[in-house]
Amino acid sequence: xxxxxxxxxxxxxxxxxxxxxxxxxxxxxxxxxxxxxxxxxxxxxxxxxxxxxxxxxxxxxxxxxxxxxxxxxxxxxxxxxxxxxxxxxxxxxxxxxxxxxxxxxxxxxxxxxxxxxxxxxxxxxxxxxxxxxxxxxxxxxxxxxxxxxxxxxxxxxxxxx
Amino acid sequence: xxxxxxxxxxxxxxxxxxxxxxxxxxxxxxxxxxxxxxxxxxxxxxxxxxxxxxxxxxxxxxxxxxxxxxxxxxxxxxxxxxxxxxxxxxxxxxxxxxxxxxxxxxxxxxxxxxxxxxxxxxxxxxxxxxxxxxxxxxxxxxxxxxxxxxxxxxxxxxxxxxxxxxxxxxxxxxxxxxxxxxxxxxxxxxxx
Numbered sequence: 001x002x003x004x005x006x007x008x009x010x011x012x013x014x015x016x017x018x019x020x021x022x023x024x025x026x027x028x029x030x031x032x033x034x035x036x037x038x039x040x041x042x043x044x045x046x047x048x049x050x051x052x053x054x055x056x057x058x059x060x061x062x063x064x065x066x067x068x069x070x071x072x073x074x075x076x077x078x079x080x081x082x083x084x085x086x087x088x089x090x091x092x093x094x095x096x097x098x099x100x101x102x103x104x105x106x107x108x109x110x111x112x113x114x115x116x117x118x119x120x121x122x123x124x125x126x127x128x129x130x131x132x133x134x135x136x137x138x139x140x141x142x143x144x145x146x147x148x149x150x151x152x153x154x155x156x157x158x159x160x161x
Numbered sequence: 162x163x164x165x166x167x168x169x170x171x172x173x174x175x176x177x178x179x180x181x182x183x184x185x186x187x188x189x190x191x192x193x194x195x196x197x198x199x200x201x202x203x204x205x206x207x208x209x210x211x212x213x214x215x216x217x218x219x220x221x222x223x224x225x226x227x228x229x230x231x232x233x234x235x236x237x238x239x240x241x242x243x244x245x246x247x248x249x250x251x252x253x254x255x256x257x258x259x260x261x262x263x264x265x266x267x268x269x270x271x272x273x274x275x276x277x278x279x280x281x282x283x284x285x286x287x288x289x290x291x292x293x294x295x296x297x298x299x300x301x302x303x304x305x306x307x308x309x310x311x312x313x314x315x316x317x318x319x320x321x322x323x324x325x326x327x328x329x330x331x332x333x334x335x336x337x338x339x340x341x342x343x344x345x346x347x348x349x350x351x352x353x
Contacts, residue, residue, distance in 0.1 A: 129254075130350035146286055147284050154348070156293070157337045
């Protein structure tokens with residue numbers, strides 16, 4: 001199957017917005033409530049590998065975007081499944097039933113962005129230690145101010161000769 | 162009590178040389194320092210990109226073993242701690258734990274610009290910018306990353322410093338222990 005065939009097949013999914021980005025890369029936007037269905041649809045098409053779950057903070061739109069990066073070994077194609085969720089109460093459903101590895105990716109998204117995934121039992125602290133601030137990858141987290149207050153305020157121990 | 166102990170160690174390592182000093186003690190110190198500087202065993206904490214520069218350094222091209230240096234498996238048998246790259250809160254805990262296990266005399270070499278002031282990661286939320294606020298550093302190597310030649314030069318300088326008794330990081334750590342600990346406590350919420 002050629003790329004155009006894939007694009008056409010994906011466009012048949014209700015509510016989807018499909019765009020061919022470049023050779024072998026397709027972006028597919030779906031409404032948030034149809035994300036799981038779309039993932040199932042894509043998995044049946046041969047996109048069996050969940051490479052990563054990316055997350056984008058669209059702070060002006062007050063939305064988070066989740067990008068599910070899927071890969072097909074049979075056709076060597078990559079598809080980015082994009083859903084947008086509200087920033088006020090960031091919550092989404094887990095994809096663990098389709099790809100068990102989603103647990104780790106969702107755990108990361110939970111730690112770095114503060115997105116909760118319904119059905120994921122393991123949303124515990126992951127990489128960060130001792131973290132008490134808002135999730136650090138959010139756009140409204142002021143990294144420089146944080147560094148100034150936390151690390152630059154610590155005095156030097158001794159005056160070097 | 163602490164001062165007396167420190168003084169003995171200092172004299173031994175030639176930090177304080179006064180006129181009354183016994184000539185035998187002095188020569189023994191010289192021999193000890195000479196032996197120390199020619200048998201630096203290192204534990205390298207490859208936190209960042211500097212670890213990649215150690216491979217040509219250890220192998221036949223630059224051959225660090227001609228200086229009597231070679232990697233050691235445990236911190237308890239090492240003299241030299243290499244911090245090869247950026248340090249964040251999580252790794253700093255491990256570094257301190259490693260450093261405190263090492264027997265005296267011990268030396269710290271900081272690679273690259275990251276341990277000096279943060280380097281390219283100066284505004285990252287986890288990278289501690291100045292390593293010498295938490296651990297005494299004997300010698301810094303500037304560069305991002307330093308090439309093996311400059312590392313060899315740094316080791317050469319470190320050996321000279323040891324011979325002259327100027328590499329006194331571990332003594333400073335003892336002297337200002339409370340201050341170092343206070344700084345470490347400030348950025349850790351819990352130790353483990």
